[in-house]
Amino acid sequence: MTSLTDALPVTRVPRTGLPCRAVVVGDPGRAAAVADLLTDAKEVSYHREYRTFTGTWQGTEVVVASHGVGAPGAILLFQELAEAGVRTFLRLGTAGAIRPGIRDGDLVIADAAVRDDGVTQQLIPAEYPAFSAPEAVVALQRAAREAGAPYHRGVVWTRAAFQPGFLPLPGEAYAAAGVAAIEMELSALYVFASTHGLTAGGALVVDGANADDLVDEDDPFSTGGYDPHRDVVARGVDRGARIALDALRLLAAAEH
Template identity: 30%
Template sequence: MNPVHILAKKGEVAENVLVVGDPGRARLISSFLDSPQLVNENRGFLVYTGFYKGSRISVATHGIGGPSMAIVFEELHMLGAKNFVRLGTVGALVPEVKLGEYIVPSGASYNPGGLIFQYIGDLTSSSASPDFNLTQKLVSSLGSSNLRFHVGNVFSSDAFYAEDKNFVEKWSSRGNIGVEMECATLFFLSKLRKTKAAAVLVVSDNLATGGDWISKDELERSVKEAAKLILTVLSEIKE
């Protein structure tokens, strides 16, 4: 089957891919690559391929939510991608996680049904956890930096504006320290397709302390710092 949304040609997408939701963020991160080439802009799913520290890497846009992530993941995989790291934003669900810090997901909770149901055909929960070795490399790299981070489970929501007054208590009481929208899909599909995936998430807001948001400048600074760290980790992967 050929991709119908990512219209890059076979060979134009690298095996190692940094994926982000925002096309503007993809454009920003592509500036860190040597000789970046825009290999897709169809549907706004910008995909750039270039080199970082001598290794060939792609930076791709996955859009918002699980279905969008699923389409982009499947099509990048069709085009040869094997290792995926999502760099995104996350809302903290516990007060000790501060704005501008990072969450490295050790797993992703999700509501039964919907997208994953369509893949597996029943409501039995399927594992949505990242690749251990890739996650370990990201944690080790963060640990060697001056960046503050937390490792823990996140909840992957399908509805950005559906939080009610019980939302934080419900999901934090189940061991989740943050909420975002794509990690469960990425981790589940990566296992299904026998690829590797992990994530580093910038804390953009904290729902447990009133929902204050990070400033645009601080968010961009945190994204840039994480992007360089992720690109370094991807550049060191040897098949």
Template identity: 65%
Template structure:
């Protein structure tokens, strides 16, 4: 048997129990640049993984690409290699007045519109963040917004109309593409998981022009830098992470 796992090509055993997961491989590299003694431990397709330490605590930083199915492959192999606490750092569109570009959102739960967890467990099963991670994130970033986020598999609508009005009425505060997959996976495996998201645009119906979406702005980059520190601090501070 190979010493590395087949999809992410990370070591089969021995990774630290805490992992920060991100979508973009370049973001994984950028986060690793903040760690002490960062080492690339696996790279394949959209998956790029590093180990290092943050304030003396060993952590993993790993990218999962776009969308739930591919991300689920990463989560499974990280868990097999030793990860027990997952924290997703990503970007999201705002669905609420007063939540603007660069703001941080701490997910308490997620709408399961991810296109993959329906094949793992009945749709009535909830996607919920581990309370200890929500508390740890809130302690580090008290200014962050907290609430339910919408994980959706399709980035943009085409023929079908999104149930936007219903989720806005239900006070869902942001939309992204992978978090509910992580939350359901972790719950089913008895692991810990949570998410902190940086707002990179307004996704409400009054802002429907896809060409207006531009996540590559200073305000978003500054939010991601802030969220990186928040996520790493929360990841090492969460009680019972090991």
């Protein structure tokens, strides 16, 4: 593990020496599971929700790190990983499907994100878009095809609040516009990356049905029938991890 004097303040990742490509996830346990896929995996820091590993995937050196739940905390990880040398970020997360025809365990490759994340509105005007690097979308799509994985492309809705409250959600409008899924961190990654000259993409495993179907009308703070702890989701996450790592390998190969 890195000594405190050689670590960045929030995440405790090393100040220098990290590989330049990273897979970022929400759950520290998921970070460990993805790291288990690597050769010579090493945990380099674990502070709060931020757990970081380095290792090699099929000859490509990578970082795997967790950012916790929600964009305000996640963007702190992105900032410190970038300071430590990361230049390409792929987020592997989970999401609730909005667009019809997207099933549990499927992968959503996000071309762009709706900026309802609760943090980027304080960093840059709302008119600034949250978009994936095109090469990241292409690499994720190719990796998904080569894996034979069911996948979809589209815009995702990044929303700060996990559970609905007393205010109406614009879910019907976003569904009518063809938004594919809802999650909590990706737009922050896209805005941070594009404003700092970095490469970012996102692949989200569907762990629930249409977001409106998960709301209990008698209890607006209930998550209803939401259950992400199912085999179909676990299989999708494992497959998605390999796809994200393969996409990093493809991106690395394209640079040479």
